[in-house]
Amino acid sequence: MADVVIIGAGVVGAAAAMELSKYKLDIVLLERENDVAVGTTKANSAILHAGYDPRPGTLMARLNVRGAVLAKEYCAALDVPYRQCGSMVLAFSEKEEDTLRELLDRGVKNGVPGLEILSGDEARAREPALADTVAAALWAPTAAVVSPWELCLAFAETAVRNGAELKLNTAVTGVERAGDGWLVHTNRGDIGTRYVVNAAGVDSDAVHDMVAEHSFDIRPSRGEYYLLDKAEGTRVNTVVFQCPSERGKGVLVSPTVHGNLIVGPNAEGSDKHDLATTAGGLDFVRETARLSVPGVDFSKSIRNFAGVRANTGRDDFIIGVAAPGFVDLAGICSPGLTSAPAIGEYAVELLAGEGLPLEKKDDFIFERRRIRFKELPEEERRALVERDPAYGRIICRCETVTEGEILACLRTPIPPVSVDGVKRRVNAGMGRCQGGFCAPRVVEILSRELGVSPGEIVKDRAGMNILVGETKGGDADV
Numbered sequence: 001m002a003d004v005v006i007i008g009a010g011v012v013g014a015a016a017a018m019e020l021s022k023y024k025l026d027i028v029l030l031e032r033e034n035d036v037a038v039g040t041t042k043a044n045s046a047i048l049h050a051g052y053d054p055r056p057g058t059l060m061a062r063l064n065v066r067g068a069v070l071a072k073e074y075c076a077a078l079d080v081p082y083r084q085c086g087s088m089v090l091a092f093s094e095k096e097e098d099t100l101r102e103l104l105d106r107g108v109k110n111g112v113p114g115l116e117i118l119s120g121d122e123a124r125a126r127e128p129a130l131a132d133t134v135a136a137a138l139w140a141p142t143a144a145v146v147s148p149w150e151l152c153l154a155f156a157e158t159a160v161r162n163g164a165e166l167k168l169n170t171a172v173t174g175v176e177r178a179g180d181g182w183l184v185h186t187n188r189g190d191i192g193t194r195y196v197v198n199a200a201g202v203d204s205d206a207v208h209d210m211v212a213e214h215s216f217d218i219r220p221s222r223g224e225y226y227l228l229d230k231a232e233g234t235r236v237n238t239v240v241f242q243c244p245s246e247r248g249k250g251v252l253v254s255p256t257v258h259g260n261l262i263v264g265p266n267a268e269g270s271d272k273h274d275l276a277t278t279a280g281g282l283d284f285v286r287e288t289a290r291l292s293v294p295g296v297d298f299s300k301s302i303r304n305f306a307g308v309r310a311n312t313g314r315d316d317f318i319i320g321v322a323a324p325g326f327v328d329l330a331g332i333c334s335p336g337l338t339s340a341p342a343i344g345e346y347a348v349e350l351l352a353g354e355g356l357p358l359e360k361k362d363d364f365i366f367e368r369r370r371i372r373f374k375e376l377p378e379e380e381r382r383a384l385v386e387r388d389p390a391y392g393r394i395i396c397r398c399e400t401v402t403e404g405e406i407l408a409c410l411r412t413p414i415p416p417v418s419v420d421g422v423k424r425r426v427n428a429g430m431g432r433c434q435g436g437f438c439a440p441r442v443v444e445i446l447s448r449e450l451g452v453s454p455g456e457i458v459k460d461r462a463g464m465n466i467l468v469g470e471t472k473g474g475d476a477d478v
């Protein structure tokens, strides 16, 4: 019997698993997909918000500010790409300047350091690409950009390295009371456990309903984005927001931690799993972003994508004990990525309150490093290639990713099984050609190393096979 079963391996479930793995506990992390970080965690703005937005006194305000501090510390310890570039919220009218003052006041109450209101000219002096119509800006120096899927991977890998068991392709279909604990039903059999954590993202309402009265609905809201080539990556150097409204934090223009420019999102009511981008949504994103930064060159777009917010209509996360020994980490909308490390800590606190005994491990492993060939000085590259010639074979030309790095990620605690899984770990396929060049070679490496036929390799989720048949000569059609 497990001590704790966590349902969902997005950044929230992974953070909870990592925090729990600091203690002598039997932890099982369940994920219905073939990898971690494939839900909302992989499709968002990737901002670590400073914390002036949530209403003071809410759980969201506390967890946002604490999460931003922890995320910075954890990114450094676990080798996750992170850049503290600061953010600006722009005001274009007197009414919006009032909103900035309100946000400043909230931020001060929430304990956000260094907030300052800049005049339009001061803002433009820092960000010359801003529109002439910008009247003022709220400057938040602690905001940062991060690699969201690497943050989740780092948490999940750390949990696994410290003894947690990750079960992929395992969908929870029901949870029922069994003695003092719970029986978790999955498509791969039942798991007995003393405690359960619900971190099921947009499906956290359905998982809650498995054990308790229906008390909230996830009201999914889709956000669509442009990702622009690195040629546009320095158009702005800080995260540029517009004033928030009931519909969300508005359309932002921001550098990414990988050197690209991200622009979006809009906010449209949607199905929970509808990740479509639409002509209308993208038109809105383009036109709205140009109000802040008129010069963005959208002809440099390399990808569009969408993510779905787990909104609930409340202005707080839904975190608490839903039934004895069953904790909800539900309705984790934005700023859930930022708050995740603090939500993980809080989950442990709630479980302890439910009687989970906590005895610290003295051999907790809290380190993680990966070789990024592209970032090494010439001498180190040479030495590495001499030691291991696989580092001399460039697989992704846009991002300079070597076969050595791909082989190394296949030896990590959570090895990838898909082309996008490789991309999330080593950036192969993230560049200008979006995998046009390297995807067939990644398929070849995965097929060879996993000992399966190329036809079985998927792009991302199960069923997304890339090769669909064989030509007469025996070569597969792409």
Ligand SMILES: Cc1cc2nc3c(=O)[nH]c(=O)nc-3n(C[C@H](O)[C@H](O)[C@H](O)COP(=O)(O)OP(=O)(O)OC[C@H]3O[C@@H](n4cnc5c(N)ncnc54)[C@H](O)[C@@H]3O)c2cc1C
Binding pocket: 007, 008, 009, 010, 011, 012, 013, 030, 031, 032, 033, 036, 037, 038, 039, 040, 041, 042, 043, 044, 045, 046, 047, 048, 049, 170, 171, 172, 173, 199, 200, 201, 202, 203, 207, 221, 222, 223, 224, 265, 307, 308, 309, 310, 332, 333, 334, 335, 336, 337, 338, 339
């Ligand atoms: C458009 C957009 C922009 C955003 N921008 C930001 C931002 O800039 N900064 C920020 O801090 N936050 C942002 N967020 C919010 C942030 O992305 C989310 O709060 C966070 O990723 C939620 O993580 P999660 O682990 O709760 O959910 P998910 O990542 O969705 O993980 C839940 C997991 O549970 C699994 N699951 C569900 N049901 C089951 C089941 N029955 N059995 C097994 N597994 C199951 C799913 O497959 C999934 O992998 C944004 C969100 C969106 C949509």
